Amino acid sequence: MASVAHNSQPFGPSDRLYATIGDFLADHRLSVDPVNYAFAHRVIAHPTGPLAQCVARITDGGVRLTSRDIEELGGPVPVAGATVDREQPPGRDTPPASPNEMMQALVARTQMQVEDFADTVAAMRVETQGFGRDLLAGADAIRGSSGTAVADIARLADTMLGRVQVAEERLAAATVEAEALRRELEAARDDARRDPLTGLANRRAFEHAFTAASEANAPICVALCDIDHFKAVNDRFGHAVGDRVLKVIAGALSEACGDHLVARYGGEEFAILFTGTALADAVATLDSARGMVAGKRYRLRETDAPLGTVTFSGGVSAHEAGEVMGSVLGRADRLLYAAKAAGRNSVQSDGKIRQG
Template identity: 50%
Template sequence: MPPLEHLPDAVGGIATRALYKRIGDFLFAQAMAPTPANYALAYAVLTDPAGDLAKSIAARTDGGVRLSQRDLDELGLRAERAAAAGQDAEPDKVELLAARAQSQMDGFTDVVVRMHSHTRDFGRELIASADAIERSRVEQGSSRLFVDDVARITSAMIGRVREAEHQLEDARHEAEELRQALEEARGDALSDPLTGLPNRRAFEQAFAERLAAGRNPCVAVCDVDHFKAVNDRFGHAVGDRVLRAVAATLADACPDHLVARHGGEEFAVLFDGDLAQAIAAIDVARATMARRRLRVRESDELIGTVTFSTGISASNHAERLEQVFERADALLYAAKAAGRDRIFSDAETAI
């Protein structure tokens, strides 16, 4: 893992640094000048590897062919259109969700206000109805008119009760829609779109929750070995598939723990068990991944063995995530330096 990805970055952290590096690698591999237009093209391809633009570039560069100037001119125009569409579409999605939630909240407030008004009026009518029944009983005794009055008043009360029930159901429905909208927004903010795993923010929140609960979790930092070589040889679309394969392998081996994509080719796992359990689970994932022989889907070309290295550290009482992660990251560097495809833990032993 290049040291550049661990330099402080006020803009977006490790993930942003990784994106900068991938854009630079893309431009260099295609012998493209670092112009704004070429940067926009690379950005559009790398941030939407499953999009039409990325697929078009993959098809044109199949077999190691570089993009021609004509290709760059045509693709650059498409990148500008895609960027413009993305700038328009993404805020719309967020704004639409916010507007929807606000509208539902306003509607819920209106229902509550109406319910309060109806409840107040209903109380007054109950008092008036009770008085009317008592007067009718005194004046008419057990006559037919008294029975009719009781039936009429009772029917009116039942009608008001049913109206109140309908309004309560409306309020419940509005509240449920609002809950779902907010849950959708929260899910989007805490998941990685490429792998479907929780993202860095979700990982940090989960660690904070465990710390608040008085627990001392273990943190594993995993980084795919020689990932740049995979991207350079096979393209970023294949690289993304490799990341999804590693993500799935880690998730399968650690079903009771939080597996997150921390950024770039780096994953983080939050273990609730002790260090030995964390090491055992990661080693299952490491061995499983090392046995696989991945191939390019379109050409059946052998990608070869894909491995990852890991550093694992156990947190101490009330220790911040930054401290634990720094130790795990240093152990990851040691695992890389020792030959990769291995695990280093606080015990400074390799597996």
Template identity: 50%
Template sequence: MAPLQQSDAVASAQKSPALYQRIGEFLVAQRIEPSPANYAIAYAVVTETDSALAQEVAARTDGGVRLTQRDLDELGMKVEHSQLAADSQQVTEAAELLAARAQAQMDGFTDVVVRMHTQARDFGRDLIASADAIERSRAEQGASPPFVEDVSRITAAMIARVREAERRLEEAHREAEELRRALEAARGDALSDPLTGLPNRRAFEETYAERIAAGQTPCVAVCDVDHFKHVNDRFGHTVGDRVLCAISAALSEACAGHFVARHGGEEFAILFDGSIADAVAVIEEARINIGRKRFRLRESDVLIGTVTFSTGISLALANEPLAKVFERADALLYAAKASGRDCIFVDGDVSI
């Protein structure tokens, strides 16, 4: 019997005392409340010392400065956003890979069915021609030898079987075509957000890549709903989903002609083909219009209140990867959050 392998949980438990001590030292040094959210940040910092989060914490605490709860709230949003984005990316990539493989297999199956159908049809025509020749020979020569009768009978049976095979192959071809169309639709669904109906993160990435390949330098805007967690906590996720749908509709209307996507959670991303000034003007109009709305529960007419969003906008450089321009826009978004929310920050640390 093979020896049992030590489980990850056991190995982790053996390392726990030292890990708890490091986390505790971090919390004590910063004099912060050991809440679940703060503990999660401390855990991420001490276990991934080379991560962007750890580097940002080091920068904020440089010179002996302690983190404030406001710092921790902002860092917590980044941790949650990063995890949600990673999970969404993995799920999307897996679904698209499966759909692509199924599509390729179905295309191959369809080709085989078409070839078989063509071959069966041609063979059937040859058999019918042979049967007709036999019948003409019998009519001209009168009685036929026994073996001719046997060939005639076998040929007739083969014709019947070939016709049945043709019918079944035609049905298989029709079903394969229906499944192929369904797979194409499924791949289309893999590029859309099921809640809002907007394109999703993968669609946004593909569209950005297409525009960069075409020599364009689009503006990337990242919008995040302010205090969205409060809406979910107070009214529930169902109401939160309705708010997201309302925000997505308002953004789509205000940004008509531009590419609007739900990037994940309460975050939306928009591609603008024009100048950064044009992008700011469009987003500002959307921000004002949404800020004027008073959201209410449709069942009870209870007032939810005003919902706002913050935005970071950055202009892509020629042939610049999305990760870089998105990182700039995301940093501008968090700068807008830190400055009081419900505003727009653009390249150059200019607030609107």
């Protein structure tokens, strides 16, 4: 067998970069096309940059990049078949990115856009400084020269005006992109604090709102509510019906509580943050929602068969000055279970119980 001749020249930096890019593409089962090569080059050439950091987070634990990842991270859309994942059968669409992956991609795009904006401003500053030096030299020439120097200054001004126009166009484009990214970030931030089923705030949003209200020294009451016999609803009618029951309770609480924050705290449990409201008023508001739910008779959408009565129980407690959230929530939780022990379909507060 003929032997293969090896290049005797040393393995230089460009060779190492080329080999590293090849290894990157092979590890992620990406074809060697211009799109994927350019993306890999951006990641590897700037290992501490925002794009490389985002790729590291997405691929943590051995996860391979997909064409959707490359697109979300700001790369051009690859041609069909450019990315092949060993664990994914041929012909199957790329699975949708998770909210966490989408947020990481959005953060990376924002960081890159900010860097591009900074580069544009820096380039304008350098060109302006150069223009100033040249203009000063031209002014000196004018003092002891003829009209040739004036013509040179005019040409210099025209050149600078052209550069400024290009820079302004780049800044305008960057501003439009920054505004689009700002809207995406606001939407992503809102999604991160909202329960996808009910549309209510989630636990994280509730905790942030509590912290803000307590730092403002506003009067606070906290309520925890739990749907009575919810497991029986799921077991008998299925989780689709259970989800609709959750939406019914969410709607009733939102309607009754008005501007007060209603959150899905977990499972079939809801939390309400009453701000600027006395305990008696908070209890009356929650009891109004309880009565509204308990007074209706629900039917299955598919068969019109009766679902029966849906009720919830709740506990309401007033926040004391300097008290941490865990303490008032714990007290509301104990009141909630006291209401359930008293027969359910009831609201219990510090020293008082209301029952339907």
